[in-house]
Amino acid sequence: MHDRLAYSGKFMHRLGESKGNEMIYLDNAASTPVFTEVIHDYPAIMKSAFPNASALHQAGAEIRRKLEQASAEFMRTLNINQDGTKIIWTSGGTEANNLAIQGYAQSNNVSELSMVTSTTEHSSCYAPMKRLQNGSAHVSWAKVTPDGKIDLENFSAMLSKKTNLVSICHVQNETGATQELVMIRTLMDKYSPRAKLHVDSIQAFGKIDIPWDAARIDLLSLSSHKIHGPGGVGALVIRDAMVSLKPLIEGGGQQYNLRSGSLDAAGILGFTRAAQIATGKRSEFLNQTTTLNRRLRELLSSLHNRDRILTKVEINSPVDGSPYILNFSLPGYEAAVIMRMLGDQGIIVGTGSACSAESRNPSRILTAMGKNSKISFGAIRVSFGAYNTIGEIEELCSKLQSVLSEY
Numbered sequence: 015m016h017d018r019l020a021y022s023g024k025f026m027h028r029l030g031e032s033k034g035n036e037m038i039y040l041d042n043a044a045s046t047p048v049f050t051e052v053i054h055d056y057p058a059i060m061k062s063a064f065p066n067a068s069a070l071h072q073a074g075a076e077i078r079r080k081l082e083q084a085s086a087e088f089m090r091t092l093n094i095n096q097d098g099t100k101i102i103w104t105s106g107g108t109e110a111n112n113l114a115i116q117g118y119a120q121s122n123n124v125s126e127l128s129m130v131t132s133t134t135e136h137s138s139c140y141a142p143m144k145r146l147q148n149g150s151a152h153v154s155w156a157k158v159t160p161d162g163k164i165d166l167e168n169f170s171a172m173l174s175k176k177t178n179l180v181s182i183c184h185v186q187n188e189t190g191a192t193q194e195l196v197m198i199r200t201l202m203d204k205y206s207p208r209a210k211l212h213v214d215s216i217q218a219f220g221k222i223d224i225p226w227d228a229a230r231i232d233l234l235s236l237s238s239h240k241i242h243g244p245g246g247v248g249a250l251v252i253r254d255a256m257v258s259l260k261p262l263i264e265g266g267g268q269q270y271n272l273r274s275g276s277l278d279a280a281g282i283l284g285f286t287r288a289a290q291i292a293t294g295k296r297s298e299f300l301n302q303t304t305t306l307n308r309r310l311r312e313l314l315s316s317l318h319n320r321d322r323i324l325t326k327v328e329i330n331s332p333v334d335g336s337p338y339i340l341n342f343s344l345p346g347y348e349a350a351v352i353m354r355m356l357g358d359q360g361i362i363v364g365t366g367s368a369c370s371a372e373s374r375n376p377s378r379i380l381t382a383m384g385k386n387s388k389i390s391f392g393a394i395r396v397s398f399g400a401y402n403t404i405g406e407i408e409e410l411c412s413k414l415q416s417v418l419s420e421y
């Protein structure tokens with residue numbers, strides 16, 4: 015059993031500045047608290063994993079051996095057992111996504127680039143795609159349905175024999191909407207048989223199944239701090255030599271010359287340990303999270319405002335999405351204000367994506383799902399991690415009720 019207390023009470027108190035002496039953390043899609051087991055092992059790892067893995071001496075060779083073992087172990091957590099598959103360690107999910115999209119684009123003649131993606135990608139895919147589109151690449155943006163699923167008819171219409179890359183976010187980070195990757199690959203086989211498939215599984219890894227073989231994923235992006243691993247580490251998994259990429263970071267030629275720079279061995283070993291725990295306990299965590307998600311949906315339906323008039327909570331997350339994310343709107347209330355008021359009471363929730371938190375524009379993702387700006391401005395994201403409890407969800411709703419009465 016995990017040491018929940020360490021996170022839900024004492025630990026969070028040290029982390030935050032809330033007025034009370036406890037903090038309830040419900041913004042796990044932005045970043046997760048590191049697993050206690052990883053924290054426990056980390057000092058010893060840091061003490062021993064400092065030599066440079068590229069150095070020719072024995073100490074460097076020893077780190078190289080440990081990192082090779084870590085890569086093999088990491089592949090096991092993904093159920094990948096095929097020759098030629100490589101892991102490129104990166105600084106996080108953003109770099110992995112950039113390497114996949116820009117690295118692929120740079121290894122091809124730009125005028126021949128024809129890519130298909132969706133309107134609800136994370137900004138670390140959306141921005142490089144936009145940049146390529148503003149160059150001379152051809153980029154098509156598949157629409158999503160009101161529940162955030164890619165509209166497969168619209169997607170099919172965008173595929174052609176010329177399509178060379180399809181890039182899809184597996185679990186959408188604001189809503190939890192989950193894409194049918196096997197169906198996407200089936201359509202690609204029909205209309206774009208040569209196209210490679212890049213999947214951003216950053217919110218899926220360790221939580222739901224990643225159909226690496228069934229969807230023949232060519233490039234897979236992952237991030238450590240979303241699965242209770244240390245921050246500043248990510249990975250791009252590359253199926254085989256048929257997927258050609260150009261490096262975005264050049265230098266000493268490390269990592270098959272695809273990503274130069276000395277490796278953060280301690281971070282990679284910590285990420286691998288977190289991946290082992292998250293995937294080993296995946297069904298336990300999934301069951302627990304499904305229960306929390308159900309309870310939250312139930313409690314949200316009985317919220318009311320000061321005049322005791324029922325506040326119609328609009329749930330923006332689809333029922334069949336990832337249970338780890340529940341996005342809802344309180345129309346007429348500004349999410350940023352609610353978030354601050356809850357924060358004052360020691361409850362941390364998100365408003366859409368952390369990466370666009372500075373933006374005062376309505377959520378691009380909710381807008382793409384057809385939500386109006388009232389809904390998009392009022393959207394709050396609760397995202398669960400391995401340490402959350404039913405008691406915390408009940409506390410959130412009781413505090414949310416008092417916030418609505420004070421608003």
Ligand SMILES: Cc1ncc(COP(=O)(O)O)c(C=O)c1O
Pocket residue numbers: 043044105106107108109111136138183185186187214216217237238239248368369
């Ligand atoms: C779906 C998705 N892709 C990419 C990223 C970027 O990952 P990182 O924070 O590791 O750069 C995130 C982070 O929120 C995400 O949720």
